[in-house]
Amino acid sequence: MLIRIAPPHLLRETEITPPEVYASRRRFLQQLGLAGIALAAPGLGRAQSPGPGALKISTRRERAGGEKPNSFEDVSSYNNYYEFGTAKDEPARNAGKLKTRPWTVVVDGECEAPAQVDIDSLLAGALEERIYRHRCVEAWSIVVPWLGIPLGDFLKRFKPTSKARYVAFETLYDDQQMPLARFSGLQLPYREGLRIDEAMHPLTLLSVGMYGRVLPNQNGAPLRLTVPWKYGFKSIKSIVRIRFTEKQPATTWSALAPDEYGFYANVNPAVDHPRWSQSRERRLGELFKRDTLMFNGYPEVASLYSGLDLRRYY
């Protein structure tokens, strides 16, 4: 008998969780104007305390068109981090196992000054808060106050050569700490990549925190990429290696399903995913869908793609 097991790795439209399922009861009550009742319940709607891991912010930049950030609770409990499980609530339950110290990032490849960087040296430097929209390819979105440093400023330290046309990134892979990773359906370690001009673009952030404190493990501690004009899968978590390359690097999702997940992965409401529309999206915590914006509402990146057919290079 041939037993076919549905591949867990293909983000299916059925996985675009309807709000009845993902919105917490509290949020529903809020939508219905009953927030007062929900908030009065003990343990609900409590503001996050600054607590351990608070980071010093040197500059703040609001880049979400004045849109209100989601709650810390939303952003840290509904995640995609397949190494810790493929269901949205699994990373928050399982990523506690991830050991984030000591942590070094190897930076090498086409550069004059390859080096190993200790995460604590990054945390000791000036950190900028950037409030950005984040749009998952699955058609849900969030607004998050990230904390980090512009990736370009970081990369320049290693003096990329003229051969450095791309930058490749790799997540930690350790099946001891990530026992569910082998069931992810993904070829791990998780890999991502950017063209060098995308990596150097001032919007691209190397994030070490969110909501004023260090990243929760499920959000990619101790450091992850934040590329706000691209689908969320480009924003690789828990980075251990960064490599300057001459050729376009292989990336996890586009290697798995090249017709569904391209290398560029620019948010584009006019180019549908083969199995669902990308023209609308559901903001976590909201009942009704909203229009998806070209480049996720960051039109200044358009010049990076002049002359590129965005239907072909999706």
Ligand SMILES: Nc1nc2c(c(=O)[nH]1)N[C@H]1C(S)=C(S)[C@@H](COP(=O)(O)O)O[C@H]1N2
């Ligand atoms: N290593 C790794 N990075 C990852 C993922 C993953 O499964 N593994 N998921 C990606 C996807 S699909 C999204 S939408 C974002 C989610 O980030 P968040 O959980 O912080 O919102 O992380 C991206 N980075």
Ligand SMILES: [Mo]
């Ligand atoms: Mo995503």
